[in-house]
Amino acid sequence: MTNPHRSAARIQVATTLRRLREDAGIPRERSVAALNCTPTKIGNIETAVSGIKQAELEKLLDLYGADDETREDLLSLNSEAHRRRPRSKIGGMIAPWLRRILDVEASATEALYSSFELVPAALQTEHYARAIMVGGGVTGEALEKNLELRAGRRALLTDREPPLRMWAVLAEPALRANIGGPGVMLDQVDHLLEMTELAHVDVQVMPQGAGAHMLTGTTLTLFRLPDKLPSLVSVDTPFGAHFVDRPDQVEKTSRWFDHTRAKALGVEESRELLMQIKKDTR
Incomplete structure (x- = not known):
């Protein structure tokens, strides 16, 4: 019997395995042959309906040509999915935990975001x-690699079909934070205004003093x-993202988000405030 609770660790293993397979151009039939299993089992692994044993994971990582860092990270994470304590791994130009977040995001149909800062x-x-x-x-080659990944995240809203549905609630101070200087902030606010013209992107501003x-x-x-797949919550911390997967906590977060966007300015009022911030930034 499969575990009805698909943990954050299991979901991250699933989405990353699917990405690795697709990047390698390997059809599911070869994965089936590698594990000597049914197509249903591969489908269940890639949707986190069922977990994967370490030995099976190693076979798929070999088949997909995973690099050493990705291999170690997924094996460690899979230990967490089986409720064993994973080893901590920090390093590399692209942190494995960030790569896994991107795999979750790339698989998502909708992202609800709230921040006071960014x-x-x-x-x-x-x-x-x-x-x-x-x-x-972050500097040098690592900076350029991270910026390349960031461009891929922007493309989820413009180049993917169907695009990622984005709903963001941003605090007004975040839009007046002068990150990179006035010119950079002006371009950023301009970009937000442009993106809110898309039907699948909504930005609400929590005004200062709210x-x-x-x-x-x-x-x-x-x-x-x-x-x-169940919904997941990613909470940003200085040491990377922390995933929340318990259904009751995810549901509570969803209610909190609804409460937050109900308190923020409406979509059209937010556009007006963005235009005012743009004028103020000149």
């Missing part, structure tokens, strides 16, 4: 993203996933 990655301009990364000490709300002081994203 514009969500998928809505960031290159110069804004660069200023954030440089401010965080007071506390359910998500005050927190930067998080609630991902709605396809294929009957």
Whole structure:
């Protein structure tokens, strides 16, 4: 019997395995042959309906040509999915935990985002993203690799079919934070206004002085996933993202997000405030 609770760890293993297989151009039939199993089992693994044993995971990672860092990260994460304590891994130009977040995001149908400090990655301009990364000490080749990934996240809103549905609630101070200087912030606000013209992108602004709300002081994203996968919440911390997967906590976060966007300015009022911030930034 499969575990009815598909944990964040299991879902991340599933979405990353599917991405690795597709990147390698390998049909599911070869995965079936590698594990000597049924096509249903591969489908269940890739949708996190069922977990995968370490030995089976190693076979698929061999088949997909996973690099050493990805291999170690997924094997460690799969231990967590089986309720064994994983080893911590930090390093590399692209942190494995970030790569897994991107796999979850790329699989998502909808992302609900709330922050007092930052514009969500998928809505960031290159110069804004660069200023954030440089401010965080990322330089050289690692900076360029991370910016390349950031461009891929923007493409989820413009190049994917169907595109990612994005609903972001941003605090007004985040839009006046002068990240990268006035010119960078002006371009960023311009970009937000342009993106809100898309039917699948909504941005609401929590005006300065609005007071506390359910998500005050927190930067998080609630991902709605396809294929009957449960929703996941990613909470940003200085050490990477922390995933919340318990259904009751995810449901509570969804209610908190509804409360927060109900308190923020409406979509059209937010556009008006964005235009005013644009004038103020000149």
